[in-house]
Amino acid sequence: xxxxxxxxxxxxxxxxxxxxxxxxxxxxxxxxxxxxxxxxxxxxxxxxxxxxxxxxxxxxxxxxxxxxxxxxxxxxxxxxxxxxxxxxxxxxxxxxxxxxxxxxxxxxxxxxxxxxxxxxxxxxxxxxxxxxxxxxxxxxxxxxxxxxxxxxxxxxxxxxxxxxxxxxxxxxxxxxxxxxxxxxxxxxxxxxxxxxxxxxxxxxxxxxxxxxxxxxxxxxxxxxxxxxxxxxxxxxxxxxxxxxxxxxxxxxxxxxxxxxxxxxxxxxxxxxxxxxxxxxxxxxxxxxxxxxxxxxxxxxxxxxxxxxxxxxxxxxxxxxxxxxxxxxxxxxxxxxxxxxxxxxxxxxxxxxxxxxxxxxxxxxxxxxxxxxxxxxxxxxxxxxxxxxxxxxxxxxxxxxxxxxxxxxxxxxxxxxxxxxxxxxxxxxxxxxxxxxxxxxxx
Numbered sequence: 335x336x337x338x339x340x341x342x343x344x345x346x347x348x349x350x351x352x353x354x355x356x357x358x359x360x361x362x363x364x365x366x367x368x369x370x371x372x373x374x375x376x377x378x379x380x381x382x383x384x385x386x387x388x389x390x391x392x393x394x395x396x397x398x399x400x401x402x403x404x405x406x407x408x409x410x411x412x413x414x415x416x417x418x419x420x421x422x423x424x425x426x427x428x429x430x431x432x433x434x435x436x437x438x439x440x441x442x443x444x445x446x447x448x449x450x451x452x453x454x455x456x457x458x459x460x461x462x463x464x465x466x467x468x469x470x471x472x473x474x475x476x477x478x479x480x481x482x483x484x485x486x487x488x489x490x491x492x493x494x495x496x497x498x499x500x501x502x503x504x505x506x507x508x509x510x511x512x513x514x515x516x517x518x519x520x521x522x523x524x525x526x527x528x529x530x531x532x533x534x535x536x537x538x539x540x541x542x543x544x545x546x547x548x549x550x551x552x553x554x555x556x557x558x559x560x561x562x563x564x565x566x567x568x569x570x571x572x573x574x575x576x577x578x579x580x581x582x583x584x585x586x587x588x589x590x591x592x593x594x595x596x597x598x599x600x601x602x603x604x605x606x607x608x609x610x611x612x613x614x615x616x617x618x619x620x621x622x623x624x625x626x627x628x629x630x631x632x633x634x635x636x637x638x639x640x641x642x643x644x645x646x647x648x649x650x651x652x653x654x655x656x657x658x659x660x661x662x663x664x665x666x667x668x669x670x671x672x673x674x675x676x677x678x679x680x681x682x683x684x685x686x687x688x689x690x691x692x693x694x695x696x697x698x699x700x701x702x703x704x705x706x707x708x709x710x711x712x713x714x715x716x717x718x719x720x721x722x723x724x725x726x727x728x729x730x731x732x733x734x735x736x737x738x739x740x741x742x743x744x745x746x747x748x749x750x751x752x753x754x755x756x757x758x759x760x761x762x763x764x765x766x767x768x769x770x771x772x773x774x775x776x
Contacts, residue, residue, distance in 0.1 A: 361395060364393065364671060369396065369398070369669055370398050370422055371426075372410065372422045373426045374402065376494065376655070377691075378493075378685070380689070382688075383399065386399070389681075392675075395672065404428070414662075415661070418662060423668065424660075424673060425660060426656070427490065429652070433731075439661060440661050440662075441658045442489070443488070444487075447670040453667060453670055463492065463677070464693055464694065465720075468492060471492040471652075480728065491657055491673060491693075493693055494654040495652075495692070495693040496618045496653040496691055497651055497653070497720045499618070499619045499712070499713060500521070500641065501614065501616075503614070503636055503637060506528070510531050512528075514640050516641075516643060517643055521614070522586050525538045525587050538591060538615065539612040539615045540584065542595055542598050542746055547599045548584075553580075554724075555584060558642060558643065563734075563763075567776065568772040570761075570763040571760070581742060585752070588746050592612050596746045596747050600617070604621055608632060609632055610632050616642065618651070622707070641712070648719035649721040650717075650724075657673050679696060679697070686703045687706060698710045734763050
């Protein structure tokens with residue numbers, strides 16, 4: 335009899351647990367909440383707009399999006415985050431904004447949200463997030479103030495991860511029996527060989543215009559060629575051997591590029607590749623959608639992808655956006671639930687299938703995603719080599735970056751001596767760092 339009662343009691347308890355589990359709804363307390371979020375006008379966030387209705391359907395939380403061009407988005411955030419009570423519950427930002435916002439105490443530290451069992455999804459699997467982007471976009475206070483480290487904290491999660499990738503015209507390569515370059519020497523040799531094989535066609539499309547475009551292109555080459563902007567004591571080393579090699583690589587690419595290459599910004603470089611004016615394109619993965627779009631591209635079906643070529647090491651860029659919760663947000667917990675849902679395995683796959691840039695290794699390897707976008711597996715492999723320190727994320731970087739870009743433009747257009755140019759950048763950079771207090775403890 336006692337055994338029978340235990341069986342009945344156990345069955346009843348099991349049924350109760352099943353009912354409890356079936357009725358569990360972590361979103362229930364937030365149903366009817368309306369979140370105001372600020373996202374950029376960007377291909378990844380266009381894809382996000384297509385999946386947000388699924389979030390509302392699942393959670394009962396409404397989402398209103400203020401989607402703006404990047405510069406206007408940054409201006410709006412600068413105003414909103416400085417208020418006692420802001421309009422935004424969740425924002426997207428680029429990595430430079432992370433440094434500014436955290437330093438001004440305008441972003442929530444996410445630790446207490448991930449510590450809360452009512453909010454944190456135990457199946458979130460943060461180890462699946464792309465390492466370099468978590469550190470680049472999300473961490474502050476660690477090594478160098480902006481990387482991972484024992485003193486670091488998480489203030490955002492990557493969402494819309496990009497890295498540098500080599501796009502190449504497979505038809506041109508097959509026509510001339512060319513090997514896809516794996517190293518810098520091979521890429522630079524092909525950059526100048528292709529115009530000889532295909533008169534009128536440039537080798538590599540690259541940014542090069544004065545200002546941040548030239549600086550960006552230089553830094554793309556600096557990391558894989560073994561360079562850094564600073565040493566561990568914040569002394570500029572941009573003018574060492576690796577720095578000179580990076581500047582000379584950029585100059586060779588521009589000299590062997592399409593007509594007008596020295597004035598190319600990102601749009602012009604991409605346009606040259608889309609129009610079939612170059613055989614290679616070394617820049618962000620975000621362009622894949624446009625290259626496959628017959629309304630924008632004349633090379634649909636003719637392009638394949640390879641890893642950023644190797645110098646002394648692998649070292650592709652980290653770019654794209656992250657999402658964070660403003661300190662002055664009204665609905666922080668509901669905003670965390672949206673952030674968590676968007677960057678979960680489910681949300682990441684949904685946005686990838688909608689045409690976005692996933693931020694998880696598993697999404698890049700997913701069979702459904704690769705069936706629709708065959709390049710995703712290659713992009714995922716490239717992201718393993720994404721370098722969170724390919725450019726320094728410090729408050730004074732904007733000033734240094736502008737000087738670097740302007741000086742490099744003179745190298746490209748006025749034949750300014752590379753070593754002399756970089757020596758000048760290093761000298762001026764050291765003065766900026768000294769004024770900012772980076773040598774106080776030395």
